[in-house]
Amino acid sequence: MKKFMDENFMLSTKVAEDLYNNFAKDMPIIDYHCHISPQEICENKKFKNITEVWLYGDHYKWRLMRSSGVDEKYITGDSSDYDKFLAYVKAIETAIGNPLYHWSHLELQRYFGVYEVINEKNASVIWEKANKALNDGLTVREIIKNSNVKAICTTDDPIDSLEYHLKLKEDTSFDVKVLPAFRPDKALGINKDGYTDWVSKLAEVSKKDIKDYGAFLEALDSRIEFFHSVGGRVSDHALDYVPYIEASKEEVDAIFKKALKGEKVSFEDETKFRTFTMKFLGKKYASLGWAMELHMNAKRDNNGRMYNKLGPDTGFDSVNDNEVAGPLSRFLDSLEKEGSLPKTIIYSLNPNDNFVIGTLLGCFQGTEAFGKIQFGAAWWFNDHRDGMVEQMETLANLGAFSTFIGMLTDSRSFLSYTRHEYFRRILCDLIGKWVENGEVPNDMELLGRITKDICFNNANNYFGMGLK
Structure with a gap:
């Protein structure tokens, strides 16, 4: 019987122990998607x-x-x-x-x-x-440094001033990169309460007079350029459903103007607006060499009473089962046809979508990056051992396992860097079992390199971090 959570916790073979202790354990961390506060890092809370x-x-x-x-x-x-x-x-x-x-x-x-x-x-x-x-x-900074974190990508609204990112960029006493990630969910939420107020704030920070859709896109473009100047190299989209209905810019302009008057639009019109805007954003990301993260199939705020009391992101979300295969394929293909498909990381909260994602990856790969289109790490309700193993086995079965960019915290807690350790132990155990079963050669030079790449090197190269 093993001791509870000892040094070889979750490592069931000698190969797994060797991989974790000699290759994975001390690799740095790039937390390329999280929800922690840059202000608290800046102020060293x-x-x-x-x-x-x-x-x-x-x-x-x-x-x-x-x-x-x-x-x-x-x-x-x-x-x-x-x-x-x-x-x-x-x-x-x-x-x-x-x-x-x-x-x-x-x-x-x-x-x-x-x-x-x-x-x-x-x-x-x-x-x-x-x-x-x-x-x-x-303190916050001590937690980050003690975790061997080299880079953090926070989640930031297009209207954010990035005040604390700018301060951290100039702070020579803290050598961890803290970079903004562009999260334009509110830009796409045309039927959400407060949308016109948000557009007014976008107009203010971008210094654009947003009276039509063209000016709206110009404002988003200018904010992406601003994020880029501060070090942003990734966007993130929470897609409760994957939108895809094609429409002309003139048609979308009419939809947008209706929303600016405070009117609700039909679901079909909302989808047209989201589709056109997402394609515009995808092209912009590609032109700058950014990566685009797509988080899909969450059913948010199920408990209306508690949402009214506490607001969003308070523990009342669940897995959704919206269609993914058709609209996601059409969206990726629409950008690919124009040579404007950016590096893309695809996550679904519904594990039933794993094979959809795993097979779509192979349809849109390119030479811009090692594993240009990524199957994102097991996310949220899936970031447990079974979910991580299922995600990695699906990727291995259907794609190029060694190109995987590994784990992220997706967390609001500074203590969550231990999730990288948890993931690394599961990764090493999975590979160790393959070796134990004679499915993979017992070549520690090869397996050690793959382990290090998935833990750190692949993400470092994928996002162009340039870290040592």
């Missing part, structure tokens, strides 16, 4: 206690607490930080088999030197040890 860094804003953990019957006052309510901490400690005892059980232990071990099993009996010891580490100077 110090947390007052473990609850603030461990639970604030982490809707993964909030969701588990609700599933364990915890009252909302201990999750997002006005209970004390210790009571919230204790509520989570009790909840995690219900979560064996959930990746949160492993992540939470890894977070305590790696950042706070806490190796006690998380349970109510150990709660006070964990609280005291973790808070001592924070009081002794464990």
Whole structure:
């Protein structure tokens, strides 16, 4: 029987142990998609206690607490930080088999030197040890540096001033790259409440008089150029559905003008607007050598009562089952026909789409990058062992496994870099099992190179980071 979460945790073969300890473990991290705050990095935030860094804003953990019957006052309510901490400690005892059980232990071990099993009996010891580490100077930047992170791509609205990215760019005391990622979801949300207000803000920051669709596109173009000047090299799109209905620019202009009057448009017209705008953006990204991330098939804000109380991104989302194959193929092909398909990373929250993505990759590859069209890492509800293995096995079965750009956190928590360790252990175990079964040669030079590439080198090259 193995010891709980020892140094060879999740490594079931000697090859897996060798790959992890000699090739994967010490590779740097490029976290190319996350939701952490550049302001908190810039200001080197110090947390007052473990609850603030461990639970604030982490809707993964909030969701588990609700599933364990915890009252909302201990999750997002006005209970004390210790009571919230204790509520989570009790909840995690219900979560064996959930990746949160492993992540939470890894977070305590790696950042706070806490190796006690998380349970109510150990709660006070964990609280005291973790808070001592924070009081002794464990700040945001220390967490990042201790995690061997070399680059971070945050998620930023087109109207963002990028004030803190600019400050970090000039800060010679911190050598981690913190780069903006262009997230134009609000630009595409033509039927969302507050859309005209957002367009007004876009007009202000871009210094464009947005009275028609042409001016709207010019404003987006100027913001992309601004992001590029600050170091942005990637965009990100949350596509609840993949839009594709072709329309002329004149037709889309009429749709946009209707929205500017505060009127709702039909779903068909919304899809036409989104399609034309996405194609415009894709061409722009390609011209600058950017990568485009497409996150698909999330069903957001299912609980209307809680959405009205807490807003979005608070733990009430789920997997969607919208059609992907047809519209995604047409979208990629429309850009490919014009020689304007950018490097693209495709994620679906629905694992039923894995073979759709895995086979579409091979239809649109190019020489612009090693693995130009990527099958994105197992995402959100899929970033557990089974989901990661399924994603990697699908890629290996249908494409070029060694071109994979690896893991990202997609997180709002600074402690989530342990997810890279979790992924690397699963990666090494998968390869080790292939060797054990005689499916792959026991060539450590080859396997070590592949492991290092997936952990860091491929992403470094794909995004043009130039890191050592």
